[in-house]
Amino acid sequence: xxxxxxxxxxxxxxxxxxxxxxxxxxxxxxxxxxxxxxxxxxxxxxxxxxxxxxxxxxxxxxxxxxxxxxxxxxxxxxxxxxxxxxxxxxxxxxxxxxxxxxxxxxxxxxxxxxxxxxxxxxxxxxxxxxxxxxxxxxxxxxxxxxxxxxxxxxxxxxxxxxxxxxxxxxxxxxxxxxxxxxxxxxxxxxxxxxxxx
Numbered sequence: 001x002x003x004x005x006x007x008x009x010x011x012x013x014x015x016x017x018x019x020x021x022x023x024x025x026x027x028x029x030x031x032x033x034x035x036x037x038x039x040x041x042x043x044x045x046x047x048x049x050x051x052x053x054x055x056x057x058x059x060x061x062x063x064x065x066x067x068x069x070x071x072x073x074x075x076x077x078x079x080x081x082x083x084x085x086x087x088x089x090x091x092x093x094x095x096x097x098x099x100x101x102x103x104x105x106x107x108x109x110x111x112x113x114x115x116x117x118x119x120x121x122x123x124x125x126x127x128x129x130x131x132x133x134x135x136x137x138x139x140x141x142x143x144x145x146x147x148x149x150x151x152x153x154x155x156x157x158x159x160x161x162x163x164x165x166x167x168x169x170x171x172x173x174x175x176x177x178x179x180x181x182x183x184x185x186x187x188x189x190x191x192x193x194x195x196x197x
Contacts, residue, residue: 039125039188050175050182055082055120055191065192067121070136071129072160072181073194074174076116082174083114084160086139087121087131091196094139096159100149102142107196120191122181127192130185138163 039052055074067073067087074084085095085105093110096102107119122130142163147154152172161171161180171177182189 037125041182041186041188049188050178051189051191052125053190053192055116055118063123063127063190063192064195065121065123065127065129066195067119068129068131070133070139071131072122072135073110073119074122074191075111075114075119077114083110084156084174084177085110086136086160086163087129087194088136088140093119094136094143096147096149096156098149100146102139102145102147102159104143107194119194119196121194123190123192124185124187125190127190130181130187130189135163138166 041050055076069087069089071087072084073087073093074082077083083095085093087093088104091107092104093107094102094104095110111117111119124130142159147159149155153170155172157171157174157177158168161177162168164180164184169180171180178189
């Protein structure tokens with residue numbers, strides 16, 4: 001009967017790996033609280049570390065932040081991809097839907113039909129949302145317009161970046177969007193759990 005013992009051993013190793021990841025994330029948050037000032041992206045460039053803490057439903061943040069007008073928010077899709085949008089207040093997010101329509105949705109609808117249970121907001125190391133009113137205004141100005149949606153070349157990340165860069169320099173992935181936002185704000189990004197209600 002060595003097979004069940006093997007499964008038991010694999011389960012124990014998995015549990016230890018999950019605990020280790022959770023402990024590492026907790027240590028990052030504790031060290032974050034002890035910092036003076038913000039983590040600047042320009043000083044981290046040699047490490048190319050645009051994101052200090054990624055959004056994850058499994059080990060979500062102990063820090064809960066209320067998004068502000070023009071903040072970048074995200075949720076998970078299938079545990080593999082992220083969906084991004086712009087927070088415009090009153091529990092409303094502007095998103096590019098898979099059918100190409102730019103539309104306002106509630107926080108509940110933003111995570112509806114997706115795998116994630118939480119919304120995350122891009123913040124600096126002081127848990128301040130990376131947000132500008134003009135970003136929210138640009139998102140609002142595009143509501144109910146259609147774009148030629150493409151999963152890679154013209155997706156939700158491209159829409160979010162277009163609210164920053166009207167010339168539409170290409171952003172095809174969540175990681176590239178993070179790099180661009182980190183450069184724009186000169187801040188390392190912490191994806192904190194968003195307080196939406």
